[in-house]
Amino acid sequence: MAYPKSFRYTKEHEWVDVKGDLATIGITDHAQHELGDVVFVELPKPGAKIETGKSFGTVESVKAVSEIYAPASGEVIEINSELQNKPETINSDPHGAAWLIKVRLTNAAGISDLMDAAAYEAYIAEKGKETSA
Amino acid sequence: MDSSTTSFMSELRKTSLNALHRRLGAKMVNFGGWDMPVEYPSSGGLIAEHKAVRGSVGVFDVSHMGDIRIHGAKKPGGALVAVQHIAMNDASKLAIGQAQYSAMLYPEGTFVDDVIVHRLGEDDYLLVINAGTREKDINWVRENTKGFDCVVEDLSDAYTQLAIQGPRAAEVVQKLTDADLSAIKNYWFTHGTVCGLKTTLIARTGYTGEDGFEIYVPSDVATSERVWHQVTEAGRGFGIVPCGLGARNTLRLESKMALYGHEISDKINVWEAGLDRYCKVEKGDFVGRTALERAKAVGVTRTLVGIEMIERGIARDEYGCCNEAGERIGMVTSGSPSPTLGKNIALAYVPPSYSAQGTVLYVEIRGQKCKAQVIATPFYKRQKKAAPQVA
Numbered sequence: 001m002a003y004p005k006s007f008r009y010t011k012e013h014e015w016v017d018v019k020g021d022l023a024t025i026g027i028t029d030h031a032q033h034e035l036g037d038v039v040f041v042e043l044p045k046p047g048a049k050i051e052t053g054k055s056f057g058t059v060e061s062v063k064a065v066s067e068i069y070a071p072a073s074g075e076v077i078e079i080n081s082e083l084q085n086k087p088e089t090i091n092s093d094p095h096g097a098a099w100l101i102k103v104r105l106t107n108a109a110g111i112s113d114l115m116d117a118a119a120y121e122a123y124i125a126e127k128g129k130e131t132s133a
Numbered sequence: 134m135d136s137s138t139t140s141f142m143s144e145l146r147k148t149s150l151n152a153l154h155r156r157l158g159a160k161m162v163n164f165g166g167w168d169m170p171v172e173y174p175s176s177g178g179l180i181a182e183h184k185a186v187r188g189s190v191g192v193f194d195v196s197h198m199g200d201i202r203i204h205g206a207k208k209p210g211g212a213l214v215a216v217q218h219i220a221m222n223d224a225s226k227l228a229i230g231q232a233q234y235s236a237m238l239y240p241e242g243t244f245v246d247d248v249i250v251h252r253l254g255e256d257d258y259l260l261v262i263n264a265g266t267r268e269k270d271i272n273w274v275r276e277n278t279k280g281f282d283c284v285v286e287d288l289s290d291a292y293t294q295l296a297i298q299g300p301r302a303a304e305v306v307q308k309l310t311d312a313d314l315s316a317i318k319n320y321w322f323t324h325g326t327v328c329g330l331k332t333t334l335i336a337r338t339g340y341t342g343e344d345g346f347e348i349y350v351p352s353d354v355a356t357s358e359r360v361w362h363q364v365t366e367a368g369r370g371f372g373i374v375p376c377g378l379g380a381r382n383t384l385r386l387e388s389k390m391a392l393y394g395h396e397i398s399d400k401i402n403v404w405e406a407g408l409d410r411y412c413k414v415e416k417g418d419f420v421g422r423t424a425l426e427r428a429k430a431v432g433v434t435r436t437l438v439g440i441e442m443i444e445r446g447i448a449r450d451e452y453g454c455c456n457e458a459g460e461r462i463g464m465v466t467s468g469s470p471s472p473t474l475g476k477n478i479a480l481a482y483v484p485p486s487y488s489a490q491g492t493v494l495y496v497e498i499r500g501q502k503c504k505a506q507v508i509a510t511p512f513y514k515r516q517k518k519a520a521p522q523v524a
Contacts, residue, residue: 036160036172036379037180039470040447042499058499060447062179062470063171063379084445 001029004095008071008111009120015095016071021108023072026099027059027090030124035061038090041083043100048076050103052110057100059090072111074103148196149293149357157375165265167197169378176374183380183472186341187513190299191376192364195340196352197264199289201274205256211282212256219277219420220250220260221403223413227252232320232338234411237273238421242402242428246270246393249338251322259288259334263393277420293357297364298345298384300515301371306346308367310335314346328363330356340381342388343515386467387513389439389480395450395466396437396480402428405482407437435463435482439510440494441474446503448479453497454505462487465496471512478512479505 007015013031017024032038040060050056050070057068079101083089089098105111115123145168154161159170172179176191185191205212216224222235229252237245246266251259262270271287278285297306307314312325312335322336330350339345350360365373382392391397396406403412403425414422414429442448448468453461468479479496487494490509495502 033174034160037178040445062383062472065447065449 001095003028003117003121005117007095008114008116009123010069010071010114011123012069013124014069014071016111016114017099018105018108018111021074021105022077023074023103023105023108023111024099025068025071025101025103027066027068027094028120029094031059031066032091032094032098035059035064035066035090037062038087041087041090041100043079043083044076046076046078050074050076050101059087068100070103071114072103072105073107074105076101077104078102146197148194149352149354150194150196150361152354153358153361154194154375159375159377162378164197164378165263167264169197170194170375172377172379173375176376179377179379179383180472182374182376183383185372185374186299186343186345186376186380186384187473188299190297190301190305190368190371190373191380192361192368192373193296193298193376193381194293194361195296195347195381196293196357198294199262199264199267199270199287200292200294200349201260201262201271202253202286202288203258203260203274203278203283204254204286206282206284208282209256212258212284215278215281215283215285216250216258216260217416217419218281219274220248221412221419221421222250223416224250224252224258225416229254230321230323232322232336234320236397236403236408236411237270238403238419238425239399240421240424241399242404242421242424243399244393244397244401244403244406245273245399247391247397247408249336251334251336261294266393291352292349293352293360294347294349295360295364296339296341296345296347297368297373298339298341298376299343301368302343302345305364305368305371305373306335306348309363319344328360330360340390341384342390342511342513343384382467383469383472386469386478386480387471387473387511389511392467401482402433404428404433405435405437433485436485436488437466438481438483438488438507439512440479440481440496440505441508441512442477442479442496442503442505443493444504446496446498446501447477448481448496448498448503448505454481454483455495455497455502456487457493457495459495459502461497463494468496473513480510483507 043057055067154170162171220235232251236247249261324332327333334349452465454463463483492507
C-alpha cells in the first residue's frame with residue numbers, strides 16, 4: 001500500500017494529515033499489518049487534550065494490544081465512531097476510511113519534524129531488515 | 134507492538150521448517166526462545182486460520198515441542214515405575230498405542246510442565262513436553278529418575294512434529310498413509326508409513342479442541358519440507374491453510390486447554406488448575422503427591438474459571454479481576470477475542486466463592502473496570518461424530 005505523500009509519519013507508526021491547524025490522525029499500513037486482524041479500538045472523547053508522544057488510545061488485534069501515540073498536541077474535535085462497530089476497517093483502509101481522530105493543533109509547525117513518506121518507507125524497510133536477519 | 138523479546142534474535146532456536154515459514158511470508162515471533170510463525174498473512178491471518186481449523190483443516194509446525202523417551206533398562210517394568218514417579222496420571226492404565234494427558238510436578242504439587250505420555254511399547258514411553266520448558270523438563274526428568282531402572286533419552290531434536298487439525302484432518306492424513314486412521318481413537322496412536330516414511334508415529338492428539346493428528350517425522354530440512362508440502366497438497370481440496378501460534382492459542386483457549394506459564398506454573402497446584410481428573414493420587418507415590426493430599430484437605434483459595442466480557446473490552450493475560458465492591462480478587466491468565474463465539478473470553482483465577490456461573494466480575498483494563506461474568510467451560514466443545522469419516 002502506498003504511503004500518501006501529503007502525510008507525516010511517526011516512528012511509532014502513526015500518520016498525520018495536516019490542513020491548517022486541523023490534523024487527522026491514524027495508524028499506518030505497516031502498523032495494521034504488524035498487528036493483524038484488528039478487533040477493538042479505544043479512542044478519546046471529543047474535547048480531550050492529547051499531547052505529543054503520549055498515548056491517546058489503543059488498537060487491539062486478536063493477539064496484541066498496541067498503544068497509539070499522539071504525533072502532535074491539541075484538542076480532539078472529532079473521533080471516527082464507525083470504528084467501534086467496524087474495527088477491521090483499520091486493516092482494509094488504514095490511510096483513508098479508518099482515520100482515528102481529528103485534532104485542532106496547538107502548534108501546527110511542529111509537524112514538520114516528523115518523517116515524510118519517503119523517510120518513513122526507508123525507516124520501515126530498515127526495521128524489516130533487522131527482524132529478518 | 135507486543136514483541137516482548139527475552140533473548141537476542143541470534144540466540145533464537147529454529148525448527149527445520151523455519152526457512153519455509155519465512156518463504157511463506159509468516160509473521161515470526163519469539164515464543165519461549167523459539168523463532169516461530171504467529172500467523173500467515175497468506176492464509177488470511179489469525180482469524181482465518183482459526184476458522185479453517187474449526188471448519189475444515191489447518192496444519193501447524195509444532196516441532197518446537199520436546200520429546201523425552203523413557204524405556205526399560207534391565208528388568209521389565211522399570212520405565213513404568215519411573216513414569217509413575219514423575220507424572221501424576223496413571224500410566225499403568227495405558228495400553229500400547231495409547232496416550233494420556235498428564236503433568237510433572239514439584240514436591241509442592243505445582244507444575245514443572247504438562248505432558249502427553251504415549252506408551253510406545255511394553256516398557257517404553259514417550260513424553261511430549263512444551264518448548265519453553267524443554268531444558269528444565271529434561272533436567273528435571275533426569276534428576277528425578279536417578280536410581281530408577283530406566284533409560285532417559287532426549288529426542289527433541291530428532292523430530293519435526295506437524296499437527297494437522299480440524300474436522301477434515303483425518304481425510305487429509307489418510308491420503309498420505311497406509312495406516313487405517315479410522316481405527317485410531319482419540320488419544321491413541323499408531324506407527325505407519327507417512328509420505329513414504331516407514332514407522333512414522335501418527336497420534337490422534339492436538340491442542341485445538343478439534344479432531345486431528347500429530348505426526349513425527351525425521352527433522353532434516355529436506356524431509357520436513359517435503360512432508361509439509363505433501364500435507365498441504367493433500368489438503369488443497371479441503372482448503373487447508375498453514376496456521377501459526379496465534380490461532381493455536383485462540384483454539385486452545387476456547388477449548389480451555391492449559392498453557393504453561395499461564396493457567397499452570399510452578400506457583401499453581403493441580404487442584405487450583407482444575408486438573409483433578411488427570412491426577413491419580415490412588416495410584417501410589419509420585420512427586421508432588423504428599424503436598425497435594427495436604428492441599429486437598431485444606432481446600433483451594435483460588436480456582437480457574439471461564440469468563441466472558443459483558444462490557445466492551447478485551448481481558449488479557451495478567452489483568453486484574455475485581456468484585457462489585459472494587460476489591461482485587463483475582464487475575465486473568467489468558468484472554469482473547471474468541472473467533473468462534475464472537476465474544477471476548479478469558480480464563481482467570483478467582484476465589485471459589487466467585488466461581489459460580491453468572492457471577493459478575495470486573496476486569497481491570499487500562500484503569501477501567503469492565504463488567505464480565507463467569508460462564509461454563511470449555512467455551513467451545515466440538516460435536517462428536519457418530520463414527521470418524523475417513524475417505
